[in-house]
Amino acid sequence: MATKRSRDDHLVLWDRFRYARQRLTAVAPSVTKSQVAYLLISPFFVLFGLFLLFPVVYTVYLSFFEYQGIGQGNLFYVDFGLFHITFPQIAELQFVGLGNYTRMLGDSLFWQSMYNTTYILVIQVPIMIGLALALAIALNASFVRFKGAFRTAIALPVSANIVAYSTIFLILFNETGFINYLLSQVGIEPISWLRSEFWARKTIIGAVTWRWTGYNMIILLAGLQNIPQQLYEAAEIDGASRWEKFRYVTVPQLRPVLLFVVVLSTIGTFKLFAEPYVITDGGPTNATITIVQYIYEEAFVGSPNLGYASALTVIFVAIVSAISIAQIKLGGEE
C-alpha cells in the first residue's frame, strides 16, 4: 500500500481514517458501499442538474403549449440580497393541453418518419452488428498479423466528417455516379439509387453501415479482450469446436458488451439525421425522412413549431427508451 511510504503524520491520519472506516463497515457495511456508489455517480447528477435539467424540463413544458413568438419582459425575478437572478420570459406561449399530442395521431408525416426510421433500423442494425462482431472476432484471432493496421483502417471511416462522407455517398450513388459506372462495366443497368424509395433507403443503410461498423468493432474488440483466456483454454481441453467456443464462451462472456452495442446502435439509428439530410434530403417522396429530421424541421424550418417539436421529442424519447429497456431486459440482465 502506498501509505507505507507516507510521512508519519499522514500515517496517523490514515490509520485513524481506516479505523473509522472499519468501524463503519462493521456497523453498516452496505450503507458505506452505497454511499461510495452515490459518490461515484454524483458528478453525473451535478452536471445533469446544472446543464441538462433545464433544457429537459423546458422541452416537456413546451410540449403542452403552442409557440406564439418570442417573449417580452421577465418571467420571474429572484432577489437573494447579495445577487439576484432575472429570468427572461422566453416565449409567448398558449396552453393547448394535450393538443400537440393528439395532433401527432393524425399527422401522416410523423407516422411516415417513424416508419422510415424503423425500416432503416430493422435492416441496418443487424447487418452492422453482424459485420462488426465478425470483424472483431477475426481481428482478435491470434494468427492474424498486422492487427493494428487493419483495425485502424476499418475504424477510420468513423472519423470522416459527416457532411464530407455524405457528399461522397451522394456522388457515388448518383444516376451517373461511380457505382452505376461500375455496374455498367459489368453490364448491369444503372440503378436509380436516390430516386426510388426502395434504393434510397438502401443507400442510407449502406452509408450508415459504412461509417459505424468499425466503431462497433472497436467496442466489441475491447469486450472480447476482457474475456479471460483460461475459459478458452479450458474449452479446448474439453475438445470444444470453434463454433462451440463461440457459442458457449464468447457469446455469454461478451453479452453485456454486445447488449451495449445493440442498444447504442438502436438509439443511434433512431437518431439518424445527418445522412438522410445530406444524401437524400429526406426524399424521394419523404421515403427517407427520419423522426429526428422531422423534429428538426418543425423547430428550425418554416415557422418555429417549438411546442409540437417538443411533444414529438417527448414521445420519441419515450418510445426509444421503452425499446432500449426492453432490449436490456431481454438481453438477460439480472
Next chain:
Amino acid sequence: MREQRRKDAVWKFLTYSFILVMTLGMMVPLYWMIVAASLPQEEFIRFPPRLYPGTEFLNNLSVLHEETQFLISIWNSVFIAVVYTILSVLLCSMAGFAFAKYEFRFKEPIFYLILATLILPIQLLVIPLFLMMAQIGWTDTFRAIILPWLANPIGIFLMRQNMKSIPDALLESARMDGATEFQLFYRIALPAMRSSLAALAIILFLFQWDLFLYPLVILEDPGNYTIPVALSGLEESRRINFDQIMVASSLAIIPMAILFLFLQKQFVSGILAGSLKE
C-alpha cells in the same frame, strides 16, 4: 491431424479474405475523398469518374486556408475533444463502476434516466442550452461546449457493461487486504479495463468531434470554430465546394488516426485474464 491442419488453413484463408474485403470496402470511399481533394472541382465531377489523385491538393488546401482558419479549427477541435475525453473518461468510468459493482437504492431508475438522456435529440436542446449559456455569459467559450456533455450517458453505459466482467471475487479479496473502495476503483478496475477505456476514449472523442449544431450556435468568433462549424461555411448557397470540403475532411482524419494509433497498444488482451491466474 492433417485433416485438422487443412481445416485450420481454410479457416485462416477465410478470415484473411474477410478482413481484406472489408478493409478494401472501408477504404474505397475514403480513397475517393482523397482523390476528390487532389483535383480541381471541374475535374472531379466529370464522367466517367476520375480514379487517380491529381495534383491540386496543396492548391485546394491554400484556398481552404484563405476561406476559413482551418488549421486553427483543427487545433480547436483537438483541444476541445482531448480535454473533454480526459475528463469524461474519469467521470464515466466512475459512474460505470458504481452501476456494475454496487447495490444502491433507485439504481435501476437512475440508470434508465441516464439512458433516456442518451436518447434526447441534441437538436432540440440547443435553443434552451444557448439561452442558459447566454444568461451566464458563456457563449463563445470552450467550457460551454465541453461541460454539458461531460457525464456522457454512452460512456457510463459502456463502462457499466464492461465493468461487469470484473470478477467480484477479485474485488472481495482486495477488500480483505484492506483496500478502500476508491482503491478498488483505480487500482483494480481501471487497470483491468485498459482496452475498454481505449474504446471509451474513442467514443467520447468522436462524440465531441462530431458535434455540429450546438457549437455552431455557441461559438461566434471564427477563430474559435471547430472543424464541423468551419466546414459548414464552405457550403455555398446552393452547391457545395467539394474540393475544399474534401481537403478539409481528409486532413480532419489525421487527428483521429493518431488517436487510434496512440490507443493501439491498449488493445491487448490479458490484463484481466492475468489477474485471474493468481
Next chain:
Amino acid sequence: MPRKNTMYGRRRVLIGGASAGTLALAGCIGTGDPEEDDDEGTGDDTDDDSNGEDVEMADQIDVWGWDVAARSLELTADAYMEEYDATVDVEEFGQDAMKEDLRSRLTAGSGAPDVAMLEMIDGPAEIDTGAVADLTDRIDDAGIEDDFVSGAWASLQEDGATYAIPWDIGPTAVYYRRDIYEDHGLDADAIETWDDFQEEGEKLPDDIAMFNIPVNDLDGVWRFQFRQLGNRPFTEDGEVNIHNDDSVMIAETIKQLYDSGIASDYDGWSTEWFNGYGEGEIASLPSAAWMEGTLRAELPDTAGNWGVYRIPAHEAGGPRASNWGGSSLMIPEQIEDGERERAWDYLTWSLATEEMQLLMYDEYGLFPALETTYDNDEVFDEELDFYDGQPARRLFADVAEEMPEYQFSIDTPYVSDAINNHLFRMLRDDEDPEEMVMEAAEEVAERTGRDLA
C-alpha cells in the same frame, strides 16, 4: 427633420428629377452633398423615428449573410466605413448554418446580429417568430417604399406592418446557348409558348436536351409558373388554393415537356447538371437573373455563348414575366437602440441607394429590387459580352416591373414539400397531373389545418 438619410440626398443628386419632390414631402430628403453631412452622420447622429427619443448610433454592428450575398455586403460595408465613422463587421456563413444559428438566437432572444439576410421565401416564417423588428414607421419616414419593385414587398409584410427591406429579386428568363441553337436551327425569337418551346426543342439531336427539369426542385419550377399566371397558394381566407386550374395546367405542361423526351432530369445544382451545361449537352435553362453570376463563376468557358429570352407563356399572348428567388435584409428586435439606429442607417445605405445596389449587381449579379435603378440606361442598356452583346439587363428589368406580386406564407415549406413530392411522382410514375395536384393540396390542408378552396 432627420439628417441621417444623406444617402437619399446622394441618390437625388445622382438622378435628380421629379420624384425628389415626393420624397421631400415625406420628410426625408437629405440636403447638400454627402461629404458635407459626413460629420453629422457619425457619432452624434440622431433620429426622431417612432421611438420618439434621441439615440446615439452605435460605433459597431455585426451583419450576417451567406455566400455571394455576404461578399456583396462587404462591398457596401467598406464604402459605408469610408463614409462614416463606424465599423460594420460582415460575417459570412454557409446557408444552412446561418439559418440554424440565426433561428436559435432569434428564438432564444439573445445573441442575434444587428442586421441579417432574410430570403423572401423564409420571410413570413421568420417574421412569425416575433423576433424581427417592425420597420414600418422607418420606411414611411424615409419614403422609400415606392422606390422598390412593388412585387417585392408582400413576403416581408404581416398584418400591414413591414419587417425587412427588399434587396435582390429574381426576374425570370430562359438562358439559352446561342451556339447550340444556331447549330441546330433553333429560333429563340420564335418561342412564345411552351408548345413553341417544345417544337423548337424537338429539332435537337437525341444527345442534346432542350432543357433540364430539376426533379429535386419541382416546386421551384411550379412556383415561378404559378406566379407567372398571377396565383397565390392560399386564398385571402387562408384556404389552400394550389389545386386550381392554373396549377393543373402547369403540372400538365411540365409532364408534357418531360414526356416529350426533350428534357434531361438531373437534380438542380448537381455535378451532372453543371456538367451538362458545361459540355453543351443541355441547350436552355429557365431560371432567373441571379443565374448569370453562377454561370460566370462555375462555367467561365461558356461566357459569350449565352442569350436570354422571356419565359414562354402557357397560351399565346399570355403573361411571360415572373420571379424566382430573392432576399432582403432585416433587423432583429432584440438588439439595443444604438445598434438599431446604426443598423438601419447601414441597411438603407446598402439597399436604398442606387449606387450601392448597382455596385452589388455589377460585382455579384444580385439583381436590384430598387426599381429606381432601372432608369440608369448606362447600366441597364449595356451590351454585355457574356450575352454576346445582348442588353440582357433591360430584359430582366422589364420582367421585374411586370412580375405579379406573390405572397409567401408561414406554410410555404409545406407547399414546397407537397408539390415537389407529388410532381416528382407524376413524372417518375406517370401519374395523372390533376390527381397529383389534388393530392398535394389535400396534404397541405391536412398538415396546416386549413380547408381546401
